[in-house]
Amino acid sequence: MRDLTQCRADIDKVDSAILALLKERLSIAADIAANKLTSGKPIVDAARERSKLSRLCAEAEAMGLPPSMVSSVFRCIMDDTVSFEESHLLQICNGHNLPRKTSIAYLGQTIGTYSHLAALRFVKAFDANPTCRGCSSFDEVIAAVEDGSCEYGVLPIENSSSGGINEVLDLLQLTRCSIVGEIFYKIKHSVLVIPECKRAHIKRLYSHPQPITQCSHWLKEHLPNVEIIYTNSTSEAMNIVAEQQDPHAAAIACEDSAPLYGLHPLYTDLANNKRNYTRFIALSLSPIKVPQNLPAKTSLLFSTKKYVPGSLIAVLNEFSRRKLNLTKLNSRPRELTQSETWEEIFFADVQANLDTAVMQEIIENLKGLTGTLKILGCYPSKETNQK
Numbered sequence: 001m002r003d004l005t006q007c008r009a010d011i012d013k014v015d016s017a018i019l020a021l022l023k024e025r026l027s028i029a030a031d032i033a034a035n036k037l038t039s040g041k042p043i044v045d046a047a048r049e050r051s052k053l054s055r056l057c058a059e060a061e062a063m064g065l066p067p068s069m070v071s072s073v074f075r076c077i078m079d080d081t082v083s084f085e086e087s088h089l090l091q092i093c094n095g096h097n098l099p100r101k102t103s104i105a106y107l108g109q110t111i112g113t114y115s116h117l118a119a120l121r122f123v124k125a126f127d128a129n130p131t132c133r134g135c136s137s138f139d140e141v142i143a144a145v146e147d148g149s150c151e152y153g154v155l156p157i158e159n160s161s162s163g164g165i166n167e168v169l170d171l172l173q174l175t176r177c178s179i180v181g182e183i184f185y186k187i188k189h190s191v192l193v194i195p196e197c198k199r200a201h202i203k204r205l206y207s208h209p210q211p212i213t214q215c216s217h218w219l220k221e222h223l224p225n226v227e228i229i230y231t232n233s234t235s236e237a238m239n240i241v242a243e244q245q246d247p248h249a250a251a252i253a254c255e256d257s258a259p260l261y262g263l264h265p266l267y268t269d270l271a272n273n274k275r276n277y278t279r280f281i282a283l284s285l286s287p288i289k290v291p292q293n294l295p296a297k298t299s300l301l302f303s304t305k306k307y308v309p310g311s312l313i314a315v316l317n318e319f320s321r322r323k324l325n326l327t328k329l330n331s332r333p334r335e336l337t338q339s340e341t342w343e344e345i346f347f348a349d350v351q352a353n354l355d356t357a358v359m360q361e362i363i364e365n366l367k368g369l370t371g372t373l374k375i376l377g378c379y380p381s382k383e384t385n386q387k
Contacts, residue, residue: 022077026084033085037092040293043085049078086294086380087125093291103131104282105144105153110134110235112257118183118280119154138167142175145283153177153283160277164330168281169347172301172376173335179299179377181282189215190255190265191223192238197247197266202226206237207252215252215270222267226250238263282379289355290378296353297327297381301345303334303371312346314369318362325351327383334372345372354378 002010036043056074057067091097106119116132123130133150135141145153155171158164172179189211193202205212205219205226212219212228219226231237234253241251242261255265281299290296304311319326328349335345352359354375366373 025077025081029081029085030088033088034092036085036293037089037291042293043089044082052078084125089291089294090288090380094288099126101130102126102152103133103150105133105135105141105150107138107141107155108134108233108235109136110233110239112235112238112254112260113233114185114187114254114278115154115156115280117254117256118156118185118278119152121185122152122154122181122183122280122282138171142171142177142283145177145285146175148285151284152180154183154280155283156278157281158279158328160275160279161273166332169330169332170335172347173332173345173374175283177283177285178287178375179281179379180284180286180288181379182297182382183280183282184277184382185280187214187271187276187278188255188268189252189270190258190268191250191270192241192253192255192258192261192263193250193266194241194245194247194262195264197250201247202250203248204229204246205250205252206231206240208232208234208237211252211271214272214276217272218267218270287375287377288379290353290380292353292356295351295381295383296378297383298350298352298354298359298378299347299376300350300374301347301376302366302373303343303345305369305371306343311369315346315366318365318369319350322358322362324358324362327351347376351381351383 033043035041053071053074057071060067060070091100102123104119104123107113107115110116111132111134116134119132120130131150133144135144138155141153141155144150155168156165157168191202191205202223203226205223206229209230211234212230219228231240234251235257237251238253238257238261241249242263250266251263252270255268258264302315304315316326326348328347330347331344332347333345334343350359354360354363355378363373363375
């Protein structure tokens with residue numbers, strides 16, 4: 001029998017081999033993406049994925065490995081590969097190389113916030129060490145992109161529980177940036193602790209008031225007598241617990257942030273609402289073209305002819321009669337100072353590629369049906385890929 005030191009050395013060797021194979025897998029995926037760009041075949045082949053997972057689980061069972069573990073591991077690998085292939089295909093289509101150096105601005109001055117994590121997710125296929133710039137406001141994020149300080153900026157635009165973020169919608173009326181991507185981030189509140197901590201040890205719980213409220217049911221049942229100490233942000237809560245190195249302290253924050261602070265999740269998925277997502281948009285000064293074999297979304301804003309009856313219906317009918325789906329329709333007061341009192345701007349997300357004949361026809365028709373019309377961007381749709 002190997003001693004513990006030898007076992008750990010052998011495990012490290014195996015893990016390094018797995019990493020090398022994952023890198024090789026991605027190099028193959030890059031060629032697959034290039035082939036699919038030429039052939040026009042879709043990136044996702046659901047039937048093949050199901051068949052592959054079934055075969056791998058059967059092989060695992062024959063080898064004495066738990067099929068559930070193998071299914072979970074390969075589901076994660078396959079999802080990540082699809083994301084890589086999409087990014088690779090998109091960069092080829094727009095004349096860029098992947099990987100490449102990039103920079104991105106996000107809301108917040110600390111790491112581990114949902115905005116920071118969304119920014120990292122967006123640029124993960126570009127470079128292992130992107131330049132990330134924390135900003136104190138939504139305006140500052142947009143300014144960082146508009147003045148060329150950062151190639152991209154990421155902003156939250158809506159939450160599945162609380163709805164649209166009006167300040168961001170208002171800023172989109174005025175910016176020169178285009179939407180070039182979207183990120184759906186699941187809100188995964190977890191109890192994060194240092195490795196030595198057990199549930200029975202927890203005496204103090206740090207977090208922002210919002211996660212405490214969103215996890216109230218779980219806290220009432222499992223930690224009813226713990227002292228709750230409110231912080232200005234979840235990142236501040238994690239930093240306190242990491243600095244204290246106290247087994248009696250814990251933070252409620254995003255599970256994905258734990259490694260950034262040397263913490264680990266003791267309990268996960270605590271929120272009262274298990275389907276809570278925040279949708280982020282990625283902005284750039286350069287609009288992009290989306291290949292036809294990727295599902296695409298086009299975002300636009302428009303105003304209707306205010307005193308013309310049925311003017312909004314006329315706009316919506318342009319999409320309806322062509323059987324195109326609007327996944328979002330919001331209205332906000334127009335931001336321009338010369339706008340008329342009570343003048344409204346509508347924001348629409350269309351499940352369609354701007355670079356198609358049908359969408360070009362719609363855009364041309366809308367010019368005569370609207371007062372203002374602005375294309376905010378066309379980008380790969382992640383609406384059906386929420387994880």
